[in-house]
Amino acid sequence: MAARDEPDHAGPNAPLLTQTDTSPDPANGNDGLAPELQYAGGWFIWILTFSAGISGLLFGYDTGVISSTLVTIGSDLSNRPLTTLDESLITSCTGLFALIASPFTGVLADKYGRRRVILIADALFVLGALAQAFTSQVGGMIFGRSIIGLAVGSASAVTPLYISEVAPAQARGQLVTILSLLITGGQVVAYVVGWLFSEMSGGWRWIVGLGAAPAFLQFAILISLPETPRWLVQAGSDEQAAKVLTRIYHGCPDRDEGVRRVLRGIRKEIDEEAEEMGQSDVPDANMHWFHDSSQRAHDLFYVGGNRRALTIAMMLQGLQQLCGFNSLMYFSGIIFTALSFSSPTLTSLTVAVTNFLFTLVAFGLIDKIGRRRILLYSIPVMILALGACALVFSGMDISFDPESSQNQNSDTRGGSPLLILFCLAVFVAAYAFGLGNVPWQQAELFPLNVRSLGSALATATNWGSNFVVGLTFLPMMQWLSPTWTFVIYSGVCALGWIAVQRIYPEMSGMGLEDVKGLLADGWGVEESLRRRRALK
Numbered sequence: 426m427a428a429r430d431e432p433d434h435a436g437p438n439a440p441l442l443t444q445t446d447t448s449p450d451p452a453n454g455n456d457g458l459a460p461e462l463q464y465a466g467g468w469f470i471w472i473l474t475f476s477a478g479i480s481g482l483l484f485g486y487d488t489g490v491i492s493s494t495l496v497t498i499g500s501d502l503s504n505r506p507l508t509t510l511d512e513s514l515i516t517s518c519t520g521l522f523a524l525i526a527s528p529f530t531g532v533l534a535d536k537y538g539r540r541r542v543i544l545i546a547d548a549l550f551v552l553g554a555l556a557q558a559f560t561s562q563v564g565g566m567i568f569g570r571s572i573i574g575l576a577v578g579s580a581s582a583v584t585p586l587y588i589s590e591v592a593p594a595q596a597r598g599q600l601v602t603i604l605s606l607l608i609t610g611g612q613v614v615a616y617v618v619g620w621l622f623s624e625m626s627g628g629w630r631w632i633v634g635l636g637a638a639p640a641f642l643q644f645a646i647l648i649s650l651p652e653t654p655r656w657l658v659q660a661g662s663d664e665q666a667a668k669v670l671t672r673i674y675h676g677c678p679d680r681d682e683g684v685r686r687v688l689r690g691i692r693k694e695i696d697e698e699a700e701e702m703g704q705s706d707v708p709d710a711n712m713h714w715f716h717d718s719s720q721r722a723h724d725l726f727y728v729g730g731n732r733r734a735l736t737i738a739m740m741l742q743g744l745q746q747l748c749g750f751n752s753l754m755y756f757s758g759i760i761f762t763a764l765s766f767s768s769p770t771l772t773s774l775t776v777a778v779t780n781f782l783f784t785l786v787a788f789g790l791i792d793k794i795g796r797r798r799i800l801l802y803s804i805p806v807m808i809l810a811l812g813a814c815a816l817v818f819s820g821m822d823i824s825f826d827p828e829s830s831q832n833q834n835s836d837t838r839g840g841s842p843l844l845i846l847f848c849l850a851v852f853v854a855a856y857a858f859g860l861g862n863v864p865w866q867q868a869e870l871f872p873l874n875v876r877s878l879g880s881a882l883a884t885a886t887n888w889g890s891n892f893v894v895g896l897t898f899l900p901m902m903q904w905l906s907p908t909w910t911f912v913i914y915s916g917v918c919a920l921g922w923i924a925v926q927r928i929y930p931e932m933s934g935m936g937l938e939d940v941k942g943l944l945a946d947g948w949g950v951e952e953s954l955r956r957r958r959a960l961k
C-alpha cells in the first residue's frame with residue numbers, strides 16, 4: 426500500500442548557512458557527539474563552490490551545444506550533409522566516453538585527490554573543444570565529442586564530491602544543487618551562443634570552440650585553491666587540512682576550537698574505517714590502496730544497506746536519462762525544424778530556459794517539499810505531458826528523415842506545432858523540478874567508506890542511459906514514429922514512478938547516519954515517512 430506523503434513543514438527550512446544540524450556527518454567532520462560548528466557563511470566556501478562548479482557550466486555547455494551544432498553544420502564535414510547515423514554517433518559518443526570515464530574517476534579521486542581530477546578534466550575539455558572546432562571530417566568531430574565525453578564523465582563524478590566535502594554540513598544540500606543550476610545555466614548559454622552563431626557561415630566552429638574558455642578559467646582559478654580537508658587528512662596532511670578549514674569557517678565564533686573538533690571527527694572516521702578494513706595487517710602503502718579499493722567494492726555490493734543505496738542511486742540516475750529529456754536537449758533543433766518553426770535554435774531556447782528556471786524553483790523548495798515527494802508529484806506531470814505530445818503527433822503526418830530536404834514538412838500548419846511546444850515545455854518544467862536534480866543528491870545515500878565508488882557507479886549509470894537515449898532517439902522517431910517514441914518515454918516515467926514510490930525513502934532533513942540505519946534492513950520507506958511525521 427502506498428505510504429502517505431504528507432506536507433512537511435518541519436524540514437530544514439532555515440535560510441542557507443544558518444541552520445543548525447547536529448546529525449552525524451563524518452565527511453564534514455561532525456561526529457555527532459559534539460554540537461556542530463556554527464557556520465557563519467563566509468565568502469571562501471562560495472569561491473570553492475563556484476570554482477568547482479565551473480565544471481557544471483562546462484558539462485551543461487558541452488551537452489547543450491550539440492542541438493544547434495547539428496542544425497548548422499550543413500555540408501561542412503566530409504563534404505556532405507550529415508546522415509542519421511552521423512548525427513546519432515556525434516551525439517551519443519559523448520555519453521559513451523563519459524560512461525567509460527566515470528567509474529575510474531571514483532578510484533583516481535581517492536588516490537590523487539579531487540582537485541587534480543578536475544584539473545585533468547579541464548585539459549580534456551580544452552582538447553575536445555579545439556579538436557571539434559578545427560576538424561573537417563565527421564570522424565574528427567566524433568573524436569572531439571568523445572574527448573569531451575571523457576571530460577564530462579570525470580567532471581560530473583568528482584565535482585559533487587568536491588563540493589560536498591568542502592561544504593559545511595548545514596549547507597551541503599543547497600550547495601550541491603548549485604551544481605545543477607550551473608549545468609542548466611551552461612545549457613542556456615550554449616543555446617544562446619548557438620542561436621547567435623547559427624546564421625554565420627562556419628559559425629558552429631565558434632559554438633563548439635568557445636567551450637575551451639571556461640575550462641581555461643577554471644584551471645587558472647583551481648590551481649591555486651586547496652584540496653578538500655577530508656582528502657588532505659586521508660593523505661596525512663592534517664596541518665594543511667586545518668588551514669583550509671580555518672578559511673572555510675572564517676568568522677565563526679569559537680573558530681579554532683571548532684576547526685580542531687572537525688579535524689578530530691575526520692581523523693576518527695578515517696581511523697575507524699582503516700580498522701574496519703583490517704589495514705593494519707597490510708604491509709605497504711600501495712597494497713593499502715589496493716586492499717582498500719577491493720574492500721570498498723566488496724562492501725558496496727555485499728552489505729545489504731549499501732547495495733540498496735546503490736540500487737536507489739542507479740535507478741534514479743537511469744530514470745533521469747531514460748525518461749528521454751536529453752533527446753530534447755540534443756535534438757530540439759531537429760524537432761523544431763521538422764515542425765517548421767522559423768528559428769529552430771531560438772525555439773529550442775525555450776527548452777533550456779524552462780529547464781534552468783524550474784531548477785531554480787527546485788533549489789528553493791527541495792528541502793521543504795522533500796526529495797521523494799518532489800518526484801512523486803512531478804513525474805505524473807511528465808507522463809501526462811509526454812502522452813499529450815504523442816497524441817498531437819498522432820494527428821500529424823510528419824517525417825524526421827534528416828536526409829530529406831532539411832526536414833521541412835508540409836503538415837505543420839495550424840496549432841499543432843505550438844501545442845507540441847507547450848507540452849514539451851510542461852514536460853521540461855516538471856523534469857527540472859524533480860528528476861533533473863534529485864538524482865545528483867546521490868552522495869547522501871552512501872556511508873563514507875563507499876561514497877566515492879557508489880557515486881561514481883551511479884554517475885556511470887547516468888551516462889550509460891544517456892548514451893542509449895542519444896543513440897536511439899532519431900532512429901525511433903524515424904522508424905517507430907514520433908507518437909510511439911513519446912509513448913515509450915511516457916511508459917518509462919510510469920515505471921519510474923512506481924519504483925520511486927516503492928523503494929525511495931524520504932531523506933530530507935535526515936542525518937547521514939540515519940540514512941544508513943534506514944536502509945540496513947529494507948527500503949525504509951514507511952519508516953522514513955513515520956519519522957518525518959514524528960518530526961512534525
Ligand SMILES: O[C@H]1[C@H](O)[C@@H](O)[C@H](O)[C@@H](O)[C@H]1O
Binds near residue numbers: 488612751754861
Ligand atoms: O541534471 C542534469 C540536467 O537536468 C541537465 O539538463 C541534463 O541535460 C543532464 O543530463 C542532467 O544530468
